[in-house]
Amino acid sequence: MESKQxxxxxxxxxxxxxxxxxxxDHTGKVSCL
Structure with a gap:
């Protein structure tokens, strides 16, 4: 998966x-759980 997705x-x-x-998140950084 690309981050732009x-x-x-x-x-x-x-x-x-x-x-x-x-x-x-609210700052635009990708998070994962």
Whole structure:
């Protein structure tokens, strides 16, 4: 996944069997959980 694909709304993906959620914080930095 490219960072430009991550917008304000959370994006869920599965990588290497792990479920991940990416989003941008209030400063515009990509975060992952």
């Amino acid at each position: 991550v917008k304000d709304k959370p994006v869920g993906v599965t990588r290497m069997g792990e479920k991940l959620v990416f989003w941008r």
